[in-house]
Amino acid sequence: MVRGDQGLQIVIDPQEWFRLKQQLDAFDPALAKGLRKRIRNAGQVGAEAVKTRLRLPSPGDGPDSGEGRAALIAATKVSVSFAKRAAGARIATGSSRLSAAHKGLLNVYNKKTFRHPTFGDRDNWVEQEGRPYFGAAIYDAINQAVVNEIWSALDDATKAIGARAR
Numbered sequence: 001m002v003r004g005d006q007g008l009q010i011v012i013d014p015q016e017w018f019r020l021k022q023q024l025d026a027f028d029p030a031l032a033k034g035l036r037k038r039i040r041n042a043g044q045v046g047a048e049a050v051k052t053r054l055r056l057p058s059p060g061d062g063p064d065s066g067e068g069r070a071a072l073i074a075a076t077k078v079s080v081s082f083a084k085r086a087a088g089a090r091i092a093t094g095s096s097r098l099s100a101a102h103k104g105l106l107n108v109y110n111k112k113t114f115r116h117p118t119f120g121d122r123d124n125w126v127e128q129e130g131r132p133y134f135g136a137a138i139y140d141a142i143n144q145a146v147v148n149e150i151w152s153a154l155d156d157a158t159k160a161i162g163a164r165a166r
Helices: 014-027 029-055 067-074 100-108 136-141 144-165
Strands: 007-010 076-081 088-093 113-118 121-129
Touching: 014 029, 014 144, 029 067, 029 076, 029 088, 029 136, 029 144, 067 076, 067 100, 100 113
Parallel strands: none
Antiparallel strands: 007 088, 076 088, 113 121
16 A cells, blocks of 8 residues: 555556456456456445545534535545556546535645635634645555455456356
8 A cells, every 4th residue: 555645546557467468358358347446345344444434423613514625525435546657546536526615625625724814814824734635544444355355356356267268
């Protein structure tokens, strides 16, 4: 597992993923589709942990309509790539999925505390508690069972290629 700025990635040698995907496509594209689905479902466990943490009320006494957290929840996705250089499963809350009003929240809410102007008054700044929703939430959720599911999906796909090649 690799922790990035905007998410967490489970990475297996990209060259191996790329070769496996090519082999699956050559024998049966449905196998590649099934592999992608199983890996996405395994990653969904981590994404749900992030969303669960974001559903919690805003900590401290900060005003909270829940709209910003709902936007972060909607922007949290799992992607699976078999590209030659960037293969893997990625859980991320993407800024491209957020409105301009919520992009700033993406940068600060994952911190323990952050500062912001009071009701837009740039002369009056306050500190507010955030709620880190990445990192520990995902590490707690992505246990050995999830990692084993990804390996199992890869093993099953590899075995399917071998069985059909005979």
